[in-house]
Amino acid sequence: MGRVRAWPVLTASTLGLLLSGCYSGLDGVDPQGLADDPLADSSGEGDDSGDDSGDSSGDDGPEASCEAPSVGVASLRRLTSFEYDNTVRDLLGDTSRPAQKSFSPDEQYGGYAANAVAPIAKTQLDEYTSAAETLADTFMETGLGDTIDCPMADTACVTGFVTDFGRKAFRRPLEPAEIADYVALYEDARGAWNGATGVRMVVEAMLLSPNFLYHMETLPEGAAETDVVPLGAFELASRMSYFVWASMPDEELLDAAEAGMLDTPEGREEQIRRMLEDDRAADTIASFTTQWMHLEGLPDKVKDAEMFPQWGAPLAASMEEETLAFADEVIRRGDGKLETLLTAPWTVGDDSLAELYGVAAPEGGFGVIDLPPTERAGLLTQASFLATNAHAAENSWVHRGLFVRQNLLCQTLPAPPVGVEVNDPNDAGRLENQECKSCHTMIDPIGWAFDDYDPLGAFVDEGEPGEVIGASVGQFDDVVALAGSLAAAPEVHECVATQWFRYAARRSETVADSCALDQIKATFAESGQDVRELIVAVAMSEAFGFHKASE
Amino acid sequence: MRGAGLATAAGMGLPFLSSLGARAAGDEGRAKRLIIFCSPNEPIERSYWKPPGQGNEYALTGLQPVMSSLEPHMQDLLLIGDLEMSSRLDDPHPGGHIGIGHLLIGRKTTPIGPNEGQQWGSGKSVDQYIGEKLGVDPLTLGVRVSGSNGNSRISYLGDSQPVTPITDPSVAFDNLFADALLPAEELAALKAQRLSVLDRVAGDLDRIKSRLPAEGRNKLEIHTSMIRDLELKIESDQVFDCDPTEPAGIDYGSNANFPKAIRRQIDVMVQAMGCGITDVASIQLANSGASNITPIWPEEGIDINVDYHNIVHNYNNDPNNATIRSRREQVEAFFYRMFAYLLDQLKAVPEGDGTTMLDNSLVLWMKPIASKHRFTEYLFMLAGGANGQLNTGRFVSFSGKPHNDLLVNLCNMMGLDDQSYGANAYCTGPLALG
Numbered sequence: 001m002g003r004v005r006a007w008p009v010l011t012a013s014t015l016g017l018l019l020s021g022c023y024s025g026l027d028g029v030d031p032q033g034l035a036d037d038p039l040a041d042s043s044g045e046g047d048d049s050g051d052d053s054g055d056s057s058g059d060d061g062p063e064a065s066c067e068a069p070s071v072g073v074a075s076l077r078r079l080t081s082f083e084y085d086n087t088v089r090d091l092l093g094d095t096s097r098p099a100q101k102s103f104s105p106d107e108q109y110g111g112y113a114a115n116a117v118a119p120i121a122k123t124q125l126d127e128y129t130s131a132a133e134t135l136a137d138t139f140m141e142t143g144l145g146d147t148i149d150c151p152m153a154d155t156a157c158v159t160g161f162v163t164d165f166g167r168k169a170f171r172r173p174l175e176p177a178e179i180a181d182y183v184a185l186y187e188d189a190r191g192a193w194n195g196a197t198g199v200r201m202v203v204e205a206m207l208l209s210p211n212f213l214y215h216m217e218t219l220p221e222g223a224a225e226t227d228v229v230p231l232g233a234f235e236l237a238s239r240m241s242y243f244v245w246a247s248m249p250d251e252e253l254l255d256a257a258e259a260g261m262l263d264t265p266e267g268r269e270e271q272i273r274r275m276l277e278d279d280r281a282a283d284t285i286a287s288f289t290t291q292w293m294h295l296e297g298l299p300d301k302v303k304d305a306e307m308f309p310q311w312g313a314p315l316a317a318s319m320e321e322e323t324l325a326f327a328d329e330v331i332r333r334g335d336g337k338l339e340t341l342l343t344a345p346w347t348v349g350d351d352s353l354a355e356l357y358g359v360a361a362p363e364g365g366f367g368v369i370d371l372p373p374t375e376r377a378g379l380l381t382q383a384s385f386l387a388t389n390a391h392a393a394e395n396s397w398v399h400r401g402l403f404v405r406q407n408l409l410c411q412t413l414p415a416p417p418v419g420v421e422v423n424d425p426n427d428a429g430r431l432e433n434q435e436c437k438s439c440h441t442m443i444d445p446i447g448w449a450f451d452d453y454d455p456l457g458a459f460v461d462e463g464e465p466g467e468v469i470g471a472s473v474g475q476f477d478d479v480v481a482l483a484g485s486l487a488a489a490p491e492v493h494e495c496v497a498t499q500w501f502r503y504a505a506r507r508s509e510t511v512a513d514s515c516a517l518d519q520i521k522a523t524f525a526e527s528g529q530d531v532r533e534l535i536v537a538v539a540m541s542e543a544f545g546f547h548k549a550s551e
Numbered sequence: 552m553r554g555a556g557l558a559t560a561a562g563m564g565l566p567f568l569s570s571l572g573a574r575a576a577g578d579e580g581r582a583k584r585l586i587i588f589c590s591p592n593e594p595i596e597r598s599y600w601k602p603p604g605q606g607n608e609y610a611l612t613g614l615q616p617v618m619s620s621l622e623p624h625m626q627d628l629l630l631i632g633d634l635e636m637s638s639r640l641d642d643p644h645p646g647g648h649i650g651i652g653h654l655l656i657g658r659k660t661t662p663i664g665p666n667e668g669q670q671w672g673s674g675k676s677v678d679q680y681i682g683e684k685l686g687v688d689p690l691t692l693g694v695r696v697s698g699s700n701g702n703s704r705i706s707y708l709g710d711s712q713p714v715t716p717i718t719d720p721s722v723a724f725d726n727l728f729a730d731a732l733l734p735a736e737e738l739a740a741l742k743a744q745r746l747s748v749l750d751r752v753a754g755d756l757d758r759i760k761s762r763l764p765a766e767g768r769n770k771l772e773i774h775t776s777m778i779r780d781l782e783l784k785i786e787s788d789q790v791f792d793c794d795p796t797e798p799a800g801i802d803y804g805s806n807a808n809f810p811k812a813i814r815r816q817i818d819v820m821v822q823a824m825g826c827g828i829t830d831v832a833s834i835q836l837a838n839s840g841a842s843n844i845t846p847i848w849p850e851e852g853i854d855i856n857v858d859y860h861n862i863v864h865n866y867n868n869d870p871n872n873a874t875i876r877s878r879r880e881q882v883e884a885f886f887y888r889m890f891a892y893l894l895d896q897l898k899a900v901p902e903g904d905g906t907t908m909l910d911n912s913l914v915l916w917m918k919p920i921a922s923k924h925r926f927t928e929y930l931f932m933l934a935g936g937a938n939g940q941l942n943t944g945r946f947v948s949f950s951g952k953p954h955n956d957l958l959v960n961l962c963n964m965m966g967l968d969d970q971s972y973g974a975n976a977y978c979t980g981p982l983a984l985g
Contacts, residue, residue, distance in 0.1 A: 075767070075770075076767030102719075104699060105698055105699040109664070117663050118699075118712060119712055119770045119773040121777075122781075123691070125774075125777045125781060132748075185747060189744065197744070201751075208748065208749075208752045211755060214767075216759060216763075218763055219763060219764045225764050225765060297843075391861065392856060392861070414665070415667045416645075549765070549767070550766065
């Protein structure tokens with residue numbers, strides 16, 4: 001892979017100009033966060049306003065007042081596949097993960113699976129119907145014993161079941177009319193067939209109910225569409241559990257909601273911290289990390305068979321597991337620090353990864369392994385990231401560089417103009433070409449630094465030491481140095497806070513969210529970038545407890 | 552035997568959205584059915600698809616070598632060259648592949664984010680429109696259609712209302728036929744139970760709807776209409792006078808089984824039509840960019856360890872490189888072979904009076920973008936006799952005409968007298984197909 005390393009040294013001033021060139025004249029595109037470019041400016045005076053404008057879209061809009069609760073517009077969302085599977089696990093004890101196996105993919109919004117825009121389609125209804133029938137059958141055979149311990153031919157018995165099971169399935173107590181409707185469904189079925197069939201049909205209907213399938217947040221009576229309205233206690237409990245656990249509330253959380261304990265910040269925080277200690281928090285950390293690091297496409301990645309004979313589903317699975325186990329180790333059992341995520345000279349790997357990294361294999365499957373600190377620094381040097389953001393036989397400056405821009409600095413760069421043919425994936429000529437260079441000078445030099453790692457993530461040391469390829473975040477001469485600079489950059493801290501906000505809200509932030517987001521960023525900073533405190537801060541932010549349906 | 556309240560379902564005056572199996576009156580003078588075949592990405596440049604001949608309109612005497620698998624069907628084909636996608640040329644949304652959301656709609660897309668793929672089609676697609684007018688429920692199939700975004704959908708019920716394709720032939724088969732294969736008594740109980748459950752769900756939808764803001768209410772209205780459709784389908788007591796063959800149970804989602812999955816989806820589609828379940832269907836191969844398709848298919852005589860997306864780009868960058876060119880040609884030939892397989896299957900089903908299913912059908916072949924990621928100089932193909940309405944065995948060029956015009960022809964040949972489709976600004980009326 002010999003290539004000429006002939007990057008121009010990019011100075012702060014030239015890159016600053018090029019930045020504006022990258023997003024000028026783009027119709028219908030609202031670039032985010034390009035004003036503050038930590039990779040561009042070392043003088044500390046690059047931004048003309050100096051205000052905190054780097055992270056939200058529409059910065060030129062009116063500043064939101066922080067006196068009254070303010071929150072961006074959110075739409076009605078269906079559960080994601082991951083949430084569905086976790087919810088049936090916690091509701092029914094069913095670990096078959098039907099959504100992962102057979103549901104159509106989730107629609108993304110704001111960078112995370114959301115199911116927020118398109119309404120349900122017929123195929124999805126068929127998927128839900130089929131899953132509900134199977135889940136209800138299995139529940140009658142295996143899970144019911146713990147839930148119902150009275151005769152299923154008895155209406156009083158089943159009324160109790162509808163009341164208790166319904167409260168979990170709908171994540172709120174059922175209204176008397178709802179209980180009556182479900183009991184009627186049961187009684188009709190008992191008349192036609194038998195009591196057990198009636199109970200099964202109740203379970204099936206609840207699994208198909210909108211109260212189960214959607215994150216239901218109602219408009220309080222008398223409220224206007226455009227009002228910022230507080231969530232009901234049970235709606236808040238659901239938001240909390242789907243954020244911290246990616247699943248339904250447990251009994252204790254529902255009880256706390258019912259007892260009004262979530263109405264006070266103390267009560268809310270107590271529950272959030274309890275949930276964060278629970279193992280189910282691992283699901284949210286995994287879900288966030290998978291989506292933030294773009295790991296979904298890893299198993300489908302194609303690698304050149306001659307160059308990388310070891311590539312295949314097992315290695316891809318190990319790579320994915322490495323990153324998720326590493327994130328979990330840092331956030332739930334380690335110091336929780338973003339700096340550790342971005343710079344740790346160790347990982348959690350198995351023998352296949354140890355071989356790739358050129359270190360001794362851990363004993364017995366996955367374990368913590370130390371890595372050469374001159375070669376490896378946290379997430380950006382993990383094989384999952386490097387392999388995902390590379391082609392079959394070549395690295396991708398664009399994918400690797402764009403990731404840093406978009407996911408660590410929260411900058412949105414436009415797609416190439418319509419009709420532009422993509423050149424050689426790694427073509428230094430793009431920096432000379434007038435049409436390409438305004439954006440590619442932001443992307444390619446970062447991606448180029450990653451050429452020390454091959455398309456599978458092995459260290460190959462392509463770089464000549466001391467080469468300066470980017471000015472500021474300080475200058476960096478390899479990815480380990482880049483990772484260190486990023487870990488220390490306030491823009492990265494703010495972006496990671498923004499990413500967690502987007503994950504929680506399942507949408508992009510708007511100007512109406514800026515008070516909440518500023519508070520979240522401040523709390524994250526005060527904690528020394530402790531991701532656990534960031535999760536608490538998001539769930540504790542005032543906006544988290546409010547809903548707005550329309551502008 | 553039915554749960555309480557079900558009797559009311561039919562009497563509620565709900566829109567009769569799907570009357571499965573029902574045929575609109577007067578099949579004469581129109582194609583019996585419409586089949587849409589969406590091949591991914593782009594064709595190779597014009598010299599690879601413009602058949603040998605002179606002028607803007609001529610009879611076919613042969614096809615280009617990459618399309619040779621279609622030669623046995625030459626007299627079934629009308630090649631339509633050089634249309635442009637005017638709505639895409641006007642669409643400010645970025646990305647090379649978003650033409651897929653224009654194909655059957657003919658309108659600019661609706662953005663839901665700033666990046667490629669973060670958009671939805673913005674109107675009813677022509678397959679859904681024709682299905683609605685004919686009173687049939689279109690069958691929407693796909694194979695390895697990754698993601699759920701504007702680059703992975705062709706069919707829409709309306710603005711930002713994509714139709715999700717069924718991507719597994721076994722699931723498609725079960726949805727269409729499994730119930731009908733059950734013993735009558737078991738089926739009757741199952742239907743009654745399903746209707747009771749769905750009726751309860753519809754009740755829940757009605758109760759919660761009124762407490763939601765308009766945005767959520769609208770979504771639940773659509774959800775309710777889907778439930779009602781499902782109830783109607785269950786109630787329809789459809790009897791099939793056919794004996795469908797179930798596809799073997801393999802992993803149809805894998806890259807390795809992509810060719811098998813295409814053939815089995817085509818089989819299921821042709822059987823569904825032969826059994827009279829629907830008259831409108833589409834099959835979409837991969838998403839627009841098709842980067843998750845890697846032609847390592849030795850049984851197809853093709854073994855290239857580069858994904859299709861990059862095969863296309865590599866060729867466009869370096870068309871004179873023999874290896875790269877050969878890869879490009881092999882993959883393109885493969886996708887034409889899959890289309891030929893569809894035509895083979897349609898031709899194999901006799902339909903009385905010495906005609907075949909192909910003679911009575913109208914088949915559209917399309918790709919989301921034109922050569923070199925442009926939106927001009929498209930290739931479309933129509934196939935089948937369309938019940939005597941299509942003059943095949945020809946090539947015709949409509950240089951610069953908007954592709955919306957072709958969508959009008961589809962409507963007309965399916966018995967509808969529309970004179971425009973999609974946004975009026977991008978439509979000049981039906982093409983003079985001759």
